[in-house]
Amino acid sequence: MKKFDSINVIPLIDVMLVLLAIVLTTASFIVHDALKLDLPDTQSTSSYQPTNDPTKHLAIDAKGTLFLEDKPISYANFKALAAKIDPKTDIVIKVDRHTVFGKVVALVDILKANKLNKLTFLTDKATTPES
Template sequence: MKKFDQINIIPFVDVLLVLIAIILTTMTLIQKEVLPINTPTSKEFSNTIVKDSITISISKDEKIYIDSKVSTMSELKQYFSDINKSKDIYLNCDKESMFEDFFEVLEVLKNKKFENIFIVVKKD
């Protein structure tokens, strides 16, 4: 039997690659927390949501969520002061929510110079 002067790291690298593949596969299957938002319906809509985007949800009990985290209007303003202006923003409002809340959020986004704002609806 031949002795090696070096440690064979190929099996170690193989195990690491398998672990990386498992982690990447698992990460793609993780879904965002679903909020109880009953969105309005529409006959004409596009079904494309970009992964690296921000979702703002407004519930019927006037709570504002940024990517499933409850926020106040002042936190919303602060949050969007530090964000890249080219990010896609999806506005998800409950159909029973106050229009005033929707308008306030839209106004904050407009004042912060965001251009890629999309309104989420259900297919009719």
């Protein structure tokens, strides 16, 4: 009987490289949006083009919860924080289609009170015209 002094690791390295390729390929399909929002559909819209300017991302979910950079924040806390945001900052807003309109108005009121006028509302492009 032949004695084995070492283990051949080449097949193990091959398997690991294949697994690494699979992980890297599927990782590119992962959506980084942590919030699950059902954005309203629009017919006449243009694609959002991010700028190099500073940007703040706001979202309101169906329950009316406000999120700043995907972290929940109360409207009162955001009101205090909005006073510190530079008016040249782009504000990108995503609102769930089932949100109570009063929550959107409250958010826009806070932004306008602090002279934050560079607002972009994100929507989904409608695939079929509504009747």
